[in-house]
Amino acid sequence: MDNLRLSFNNSRTRLVLASMVLSTLLTATVLALVYVTANRSIESETRSVVSAELTGLADEYERRGLIGLMAAIERRIPSASERDALYLLTDRFGAKLVGNLKQWPEGIAAGGGWVDLELRRADNDQLVPISAASIRLPGGERLLVGRDALARQQFDRVLLRSVGIALGIALALSVLTGWLFTRLVFSRLSDIASTAENIVSGDLSRRMPLRGTGDEFDQVAGTLNTMLDRIEELVSNLRTTSNSIAHDLRSPLSRLRQRVDALSDPDKSEQDREIDIARASAEIDHVLRVLGQLTEISRAEAGVGREQFEPVDLQDLVANVAELYEPVAADQGIQLEITGTAAAIPGHRPLLSQALSNLLENAMRYAPDDTTITISLTEDGPFTFLSVRDRGPGVPQEDLPRLQMPFVTLDPARTERNSGLGLALVAAISHMHGGAFEAHNCDPGLDATIKLAR
CATH class of the missing domain: 1.10.287.130 (Signal transduction histidine kinase, dimerisation/phosphotransfer (DHp) domain)
Incomplete structure (x- = not known):
């Protein structure tokens, strides 16, 4: 019982069962509709034929009388077995006059509507199920016309058997389809779960597997990998x-x-x-x-402060920060130059000012006297780039990726003047604004750039 309970608690089992139940219900509904429609169609056709024959024989009685009616029935009887047709004409007392049924059914009144019953045929003395209608003629005679329902019952059994077989096939196919579907889904989930377990164990270098199909699983895996890259960083x-x-x-x-x-x-x-x-x-x-x-x-x-985002005019922000640092730069014989334009972006103005201040302080720390520091604004696609370039010695190429790491400085000794956190804060502010911090060497100098989402 515990194993059964555990199996039903398994998501794969529940999905297979749900697929099986839904597919079976859908197939059963369609087959039931086919069965009912076929039976109603056959019954409607039978009633139409019988009603037409009753009407035709009644007309024959009116035109030619009882003798003419009996002759008409006699003409129909030879071919009646081929059409499963049944006829019975009796006098007003119930005595048989003509037909291929032995006697009038007990308890059935002439003109009582459509009936289903069992009667014996006169030609082979077999008790057969029939569906029939009857009328009482003006002279008191009773006329019954019907159809042998044995063939219809056999058809019903064949149809029910076919419906059962089709339902069984549909059930088997639904189980197979559900199993294949869950195998596809859970194989991908199993890959993700296995990778996640390795990551939980401390292996942050693992990434979710991609199969290159471009489906939703690959999209989720790609998003998770981006998240894991960020977490590892x-x-x-x-x-x-x-x-x-x-x-x-x-x-x-x-x-x-x-x-x-x-x-x-x-x-x-x-x-x-x-x-x-x-x-x-x-x-x-x-x-x-x-x-x-x-x-x-x-x-x-952590993104604290995003709720304070507002439209920030970067040109005005750059002008204000540059004006603040111009006296300090002038003391070193450094000129601040502003180039380019950019539209306003949503951002945190104090933090953006802090980021630009850190870039300027870093640039002035390494810029030679009597040189120019260029602050430039450019736009490219969905991003705005705020760059600060000095004309100093630059940074060793292998150290560029380390610039935005906390406590990283190129000074031989860390002092209170440079704790190595300035560019780390710049990088954090860039990430907060949907961008990144980038740096590359120029000839001469270093170009430090903040990429900001517009």
């Missing part, structure tokens, strides 16, 4: 971030601990204490700045 970034946090915050926290311990030294002068306090405050500010940037990255990666 986020997990990798999380691991890198966790390791980098442990590495990068250990030093300032250790220095902070040393500063605090140094404050308890009774031999320290007041001036040294003030210096230690100032340095401890600087270390705390650095830690808070790193944690704040990590919080901003996490919020952007």
Whole structure:
């Protein structure tokens, strides 16, 4: 019983059973309709023929009388067996005058309508089922005309047998079809489930199999693979971030601990204490700045703030940010140049301003004096590109993919001035806006681009 219960709890079994039941019901309905229609058609045809014969024989009685009617019936009897026709004419007392039935059926009144009964034939003395109608003639005689229903009953049995066979074939085909259908579906689901189990076990490199059919399963698998790519990227970034946090915050926290311990030294002068306090405050500010940037990255990666999207005029945003950084750039002898135009896009204006600020700060950090940093806006298809290009030394080609990873910096030593989170935040903001962060070397310099969905 437990095995039976488990089998019915199986989705494949339920689908096969549902397919079988629905197909069987549909086939049974169609076959029942055929059976009923065929029987009604035969019965309607039989009644029409019998009614026509009764009318014709009644007319014969009116024209030629009883003798003429008997002669007409006698003429029909030789061919009656071929047509399964039955005739009986009796006088008013029920005595047989002519026909191929032995006697008038008991309990049947002439003119009582269509009846189904069993009577004995006069030619072979067999009891046969008949369907007949009768009338009473003006002289009191009774006339019955009918058809032998034995052939019809045999036809019914053959038809019912055929319906049963067809229903059985339909049942077998429905089971086969349901099995093939569920095998197709569950083989794909099994592939997905197997891959998912490997992923749950920790193998994030696995991807859902594609069969190249382009069907809905391939579309779902492709979407899941895109999601898994993103998850693997986020997990990798999380691991890198966790390791980098442990590495990068250990030093300032250790220095902070040393500063605090140094404050308890009774031999320290007041001036040294003030210096230690100032340095401890600087270390705390650095830690808070790193944690704040990590919080901003996490919020952007999670899409927090999408509900605040509004139309953003990128040309106005670029002009405002450039105006803010022009004095700092001028101090380095750097000129800021703005090129291109773009239509407004839906976005989070403060975060987009932060992303552009980070790109400009990064560019000015590496740009040589007396050079130009170009901020450009371009449109291509459904995306708008916001680019910042400096004329600095660029980045080693193998390091380009690592630029957007947290705590990655090309400086030999990480300092409070550069914690390696600026471009990671830019990448997170780009993803939040349906795009991506891209960087490539120019000759000379580096071109850092934010791709934004319009």
